[in-house]
Amino acid sequence: MVTEPGLPPLGLYVHLPWCVRKCPYCDFNSHELKSELPGAEYVQALLRDLEGDLPLVWGRVVSSIYLGGGTPSLFDAGLVGELLAGIRARVDLAPTAEITLEANPGTVERDSFTAYREAGVNRVSLGAQSFDADLLRAIGRIHGPDEIHRSLESLARAGLDDFNVDLMFGLPGQGVTQALEDVRLALTARPAHLSHYQLTLEPNTAFAAVPPPLPDDETGWDMQQVSAELLVASGFEHYEVSAWCRPGRESRHNTNYWTYGDYLGIGAGAHAKLTLPARSEVRRYAKTRHPRRYLAGDRVALDRAVPPADRVFEYFLGALRLRRGFTLQHFSSRTGLDPDRVTQPLSRALSDGLLEPRDDGFRPTELGWRFCNDLQALFLPAEADRAST
Numbered sequence: 001m002v003t004e005p006g007l008p009p010l011g012l013y014v015h016l017p018w019c020v021r022k023c024p025y026c027d028f029n030s031h032e033l034k035s036e037l038p039g040a041e042y043v044q045a046l047l048r049d050l051e052g053d054l055p056l057v058w059g060r061v062v063s064s065i066y067l068g069g070g071t072p073s074l075f076d077a078g079l080v081g082e083l084l085a086g087i088r089a090r091v092d093l094a095p096t097a098e099i100t101l102e103a104n105p106g107t108v109e110r111d112s113f114t115a116y117r118e119a120g121v122n123r124v125s126l127g128a129q130s131f132d133a134d135l136l137r138a139i140g141r142i143h144g145p146d147e148i149h150r151s152l153e154s155l156a157r158a159g160l161d162d163f164n165v166d167l168m169f170g171l172p173g174q175g176v177t178q179a180l181e182d183v184r185l186a187l188t189a190r191p192a193h194l195s196h197y198q199l200t201l202e203p204n205t206a207f208a209a210v211p212p213p214l215p216d217d218e219t220g221w222d223m224q225q226v227s228a229e230l231l232v233a234s235g236f237e238h239y240e241v242s243a244w245c246r247p248g249r250e251s252r253h254n255t256n257y258w259t260y261g262d263y264l265g266i267g268a269g270a271h272a273k274l275t276l277p278a279r280s281e282v283r284r285y286a287k288t289r290h291p292r293r294y295l296a297g298d299r300v301a302l303d304r305a306v307p308p309a310d311r312v313f314e315y316f317l318g319a320l321r322l323r324r325g326f327t328l329q330h331f332s333s334r335t336g337l338d339p340d341r342v343t344q345p346l347s348r349a350l351s352d353g354l355l356e357p358r359d360d361g362f363r364p365t366e367l368g369w370r371f372c373n374d375l376q377a378l379f380l381p382a383e384a385d386r387a388s389t
């Protein structure tokens with residue numbers, strides 16, 4: 001990634017908040033599209049939003065763009081092209097920038113990916129979730145296996161080989177064999193990247209209110225284990241708790257999140273994190289969540305400095321998800337904090353067998369990855385620590 005001395009790489013996240021229908025497990029800021037998509041109006045609002053953020057990142061190079069949602073593929077290639085051209089005109093975009101579009105089967109027409117590619121997209125993340133028609137219905141998706149295959153064919157026709165397939169496991173009534181079959185079918189399309197994550201019941205979702213019958217923890221673990229064996233045998237590397245890729249095909253945008261990099265966020269409900277070296281500060285920002293208010297010009301909902309104790313936890317929230325782990329030098333350079341600050345939780349994680357030394361740093365053990373939440377919790381700010389910051 002391109003980076004300036006002393007500053008982390010800078011990504012740009014763009015939130016496109018509408019979906020055809022709200023999935024019952026979804027806690028993202030996504031809104032059912034009840035009338036015509038206000039596409040052109042929203043693109044203009046995004047570009048105004050970006051202009052408002054530019055003073056925060058003068059002189060910096062943007063290394064990656066991620067169009068997420070919601071369902072960004074509801075925006076046709078013309079609108080995506082207009083958006084990307086507007087972004088290029090306003091920021092210094094690295095010539096090798098990774099530009100990802102999230103797309104959902106059922107919203108992608110026959111040759112859409114060729115048109116998206118011509119518009120500037122060079123990576124796609126396809127929300128397949130499962131290849132099983134009954135399971136897709138059980139989790140309220142609008143698509144079936146046929147729409148997934150059509151999207152994969154459209155990707156191949158477009159020559160977009162840098163794509164991710166999103167798969168979920170632990171679905172209502174799913175067995176280990178079905179979970180493995182989903183991975184096998186995804187691999188036949190030769191993706192560069194596979195995100196494989198377990199369905200969880202999030203607060204304030206339809207599934208949390210009326211929980212479906214989910215496989216137990218042991219079955220979920222078995223699904224993960226058999227899928228891992230197949231992925232390893234197929235040449236994939238497990239580089240992040242839920243992410244697999246062919247060698248060298250990590251998601252650069254997401255890796256920047258996990259390594260406490262900087263990112264701008266534009267769009268309804270988008271979040272940002274920036275390092276402001278002049279004041280030795282890390283700040284977080286959020287934009288107004290509701291699309292209607294956002295479109296009306298109500299832009300910034302939050303702008304706050306991150307206290308040092310929170311920076312420690314935020315750093316480890318991402319770094320402990322990575323197979324390669326971290327070094328203390330990297331910790332200091334990204335947080336601006338002294339490594340002594342984490343001596344205690346580090347020793348505890350090592351003695352509990354959740355972390356192990358590697359080269360000049362540390363990485364999670366298999367046990368640490370399996371119980372990643374417990375490992376991350378060791379780096380939570382103690383109340384006393386908070387009080388002194």
Ligand code: SF4
Nearest residue numbers: 019022023026030070
């Ligand atoms: S398509 Fe994705 S973002 Fe939209 S409701 Fe379903 S899970 Fe949420």
